Amino acid sequence: MTRVSDPSAPRIAIVGATGAVGNTLIDLIEKRGFRYRDIHLVASARSAGTELNVDGESHPVRAVDEFDFSTVDLAFFSAGTEASRQWVPRATAAGAVVIDNTIAYRMDPDTPLVVPQVNAHELDRRPRSGVIANPNCSTIPLVRLLKGVEQRWGVRQAVVSTYQAASGLGHPGIDELKDASRAALDHPDETYPAKEFTPSLAFNVIPKIDRFLDSGFTLEEQKMLQESRKILGLPHLDVTTTCVRVPVVNGHSEAVWIETHGVVDRTELVEVLAGLPEVTVHDRESRHAFPTPATVDDPDRVHVGRVRVNPNNPRAFWLWLVADNLTIGAALNAIQIAEELVERRTL
Structure with a gap:
């Protein structure tokens, strides 16, 4: 168990918890023993009510438009660029530090863009924007x-x-590649109705x-x-x-x-x-x-x-x-940023 009563451990939220990167974040929190005082799983309204396990405990997924960010110290955002643009300002205004996994804030001069093995010194102080950007997966x-x-x-x-x-587009990308590949094998003369990848990524x-x-x-x-x-x-x-x-x-x-x-x-x-x-x-x-x-x-x-x-x-x-790309290129880099913030007492 990495949930602790230590007041120095952060209260955390994962926004986009039901997505591919969010799932990987949960796995890495367990695997790396990232200590937290409380955890909240957050996603879009359509995912609200879903139950996910963290460290053997079941947690309900909450709708982002109803979530109170003043209850957390650190929020991971992996719900897409538009969601970050809409909800990150609300999180930082409530006092949370945000680690954002989208393009929304990467080139903002008040937001450090961090790979801990390269420029961890950027985490010595709390960013003026309240946001630390996670770089592109490549x-x-x-x-x-x-x-x-x-x-x-x-x-x-x-x-x-x-x-x-294909996982660069999350669960929808993975599912479409698998479905399109099966369709191409079973019906090679038919065109698969691609949505995530145009043209179809199957055998392409x-x-x-x-x-x-x-x-x-x-x-x-x-x-x-x-x-x-x-x-x-x-x-x-x-x-x-x-x-x-x-x-x-x-x-x-x-x-x-x-x-x-x-x-x-x-x-x-x-x-x-x-x-x-x-x-x-x-x-x-x-x-x-x-x-x-x-x-x-x-x-x-x-x-x-x-x-x-x-x-x-x-x-x-x-x-x-x-x-x-889901670990090194996204969730692991985000967790390592969080570990550095805790170690440097930046939160």
Whole structure:
């Protein structure tokens, strides 16, 4: 049990508790033993009354439009951007610190954008906005690796292709991929009525995530540039990305090309990456080893493989990374932010 009577333990709310990230947050609270004095599960009115278990205790889900945020010290928001825009101001006005898992506040200058392994110092003080933003699910594992490379060699440019799973759109995305895949196998001549993914993601890849911008890039691609710069404190960092949705249930992958200011030795590079917090380099012992979304065995780590220094440009290298987007890319980062807030007594 992680529910305690200690007055220093926070009273917490999970807004979006019935969603994929909310479910993962609950699992991680139990797994990591995150101590809380009280917990409230919150979602939209249509989910109100649902019962969910936390640490073996049943808790009713409450409707967000009726919830009193003055009863909590810390609120996790994972109910979508519009819900955050509507309800986060109400939560902060009531005195709660919010950890928000949407794009709503990420680029707000009064809101820190935090990956604890990279810029935990941002949590030394309570943010002026009352909000700490959780970055994009593909940005988080990328900046965790870029941090180590920047400290050793400096980063000139990163070129990234992402391969993002259906769970990036939560339970609806997962369900549609499974249903569409079955339909495509059973009725290959018929068109599945796609809703979450257009065209259908079944046996397909879609080189578009989020809406197109006037630049021709998508919002997802712009997020990775802007967020990487803010988290790393490198306002001129050059990150360019193509974001692709792939027919994988869970687990995002990225092929990353990094150009540095210094000459890179592969052996040293592997040791630098392996020395980063919660990173596993699969080809540290054998260059033929690599991670995939289906084979990684620890969702709480960033998995790296295919580390290759370019023989024609020793200041550049490739790597392949895999990270569980519901944990590393969302819920785990949020819980680690909360753990830091408690440790630093920022709440």
